[in-house]
Amino acid sequence: MMAKNLNVSPLSNQKKGLRPVTKKNFITYAMVIAFFILFQTLMSTDNLKNAYQSLLVPICTNVIMALSLNLVVGVLGELSLGHAGFMCIGAYAGSFFSVLTEEVIPITWLRFTLAFAVAAIAAAIAGILIGIPVLRLRGDYLAIVTLAFGEIIKSIVNVLYIGVDSEGLHIAMSSSNLNLLEDGKEILRGPQGISNTPRDSTFFIGFILVMLTLLIVTNLMDSRTGRAIMSIRDNRIAAESIGINITGYKLLVFTLSAAIAGCAGVLYSHNLSSLTANTNNFGYNMSITILVYVVLGGLGNVRGSIIAAAVLYALPELLRGLRDYRMLIYSILLIAMMIFSNGAFFVQLREKIAFRFKRRTAQDAIPGRVE
């Protein structure tokens, strides 16, 4: 009986407004939508320089990458340094599919949607295959092994030749070994990659993909599965003690994150006419850059990942006017952001500001204040 009475008050309190989690998510969605509307308007009224227009799709790609890596690093709490490898698989699988079916499926949106599906599945399979052996490791060891796998994926696509003719697919390690018939064409040509991918990526599609990723990530985090994943991050031993299947959930996150990265790869490759794999787009540099977005945005912080990815990707381009000093300023800004997001003074400052705006929420955050 006692419990019944007590039941009423806290739950009815919750019903009064949106739950804090839901409210936070809605603000993030609104932010992304506002960003899209702003730039779409600027673009259609011709107020955006061409150089800046070309940044919009890559920004979406980077935001999606940051969101997917945030699942592994921020939500699951495992360090992965090979994330660009999954993007690489997605990019190649998607491009390959698009080039292969360009004449068979003339409807662009259908072909592009299928390309995303193919890429997501390919990257997810890679995620499972790599995840099964790798996820037995933890911490630094996991980071090193994922780094290696990322590089392996990049190296493999650089020596792979795939062509198609009336007999079907031909796969070889060199052009001369492909043995294509007269009517055949080489699609993937080793280090020269895939050329003539249809340029289907638009800012609108990028935006839709960002929103989908965002919905998947936020909905996942606020669900039974998400709680289990975060419990593993917070305390593995305790999570095990209450019956959470650690390996299963780790593999799930790794696979989902790989699939999303694969989709980002499709967006990337369909924004370029020729696709090649090098250190800057699919190698270790890219993985580290994405990790920087996630860490600076705040581990596990979805909104932070989005802002950090968008701002930090655009920044070097916007600083182009400074010429030689560009990367210097960029690094200084990186350091400044790190201090700003973690320094005690700035954290207090932010809390003060938040306190003024939202008196009630700030009070709740004071440690030890409980009835």
Next chain:
Amino acid sequence: MAVQEALGNTALLEVKNLGITFGGLHAVENFNLTLQKGDLYGLIGPNGAGKTTVFNLLTGVYKPTAGTFFLDGKELKGKKPAEINKMGVARTFQNIRLFQNLSVLDNVKVGLHNQMKYTTLTGILRLPGYFKSERKMNERAVELLSVFELEGSLDTLASNLPYGKQRKLEIARAIATNPKLLLLDEPAAGMNPNETQELMETIRLIRDRFDLTVLVIEHDMSLVAGICEQITVLNFGTELAKGKTEEVLKDPEVIKAYLGE
């Protein structure tokens, strides 16, 4: 005892000659224990006697090198911690292990993970099953938290709770997994006498309300004497004494182990 044996296998927990060695060290040796349903049993002993090791053995954190144990007649030896929990054993930890970055409510809801299920896809797509299950989970979690008077801080982060409430939250989370056997590892550590008194009442209450069998490790003798009907005293990994609490606590061997000669 004779009556119970005549009734057949009524023991909830049956531990037979359980032991583990680390290198050459016998951390626990020849540990035997039989708990009947509804027992409130104490496990005491000086520091380093192997009490927590026994808990780690019973929850699958360590694999025993000797002996075996059964819950409700099913052998649990060699099973993983998560499986053992699913079969009905829940525990708390000596050094509190909460999910620090999750809210109080979510800590308990993780505990309900295997009680109220829906698939990952249902969660991502927000299908009706999600809302139905979440509502049931919320109600159950609040009900559990109100037993520990924590229903006022549902949205507080676990790390922001005061110490005593963190201990209570850990017990609430363990009970959320719907266990038959609850293992409490020094629940009164760091509590003042008033809080300890309150905790004793809570432990009795939850035992009755959730049909639990409780095994407690404790240093606080007032708590042990207050709630445990029977106790086992461990010293250097072996059983020193066993039986009714008041009798065991008077045993000169036990006093010697605690206070020295």
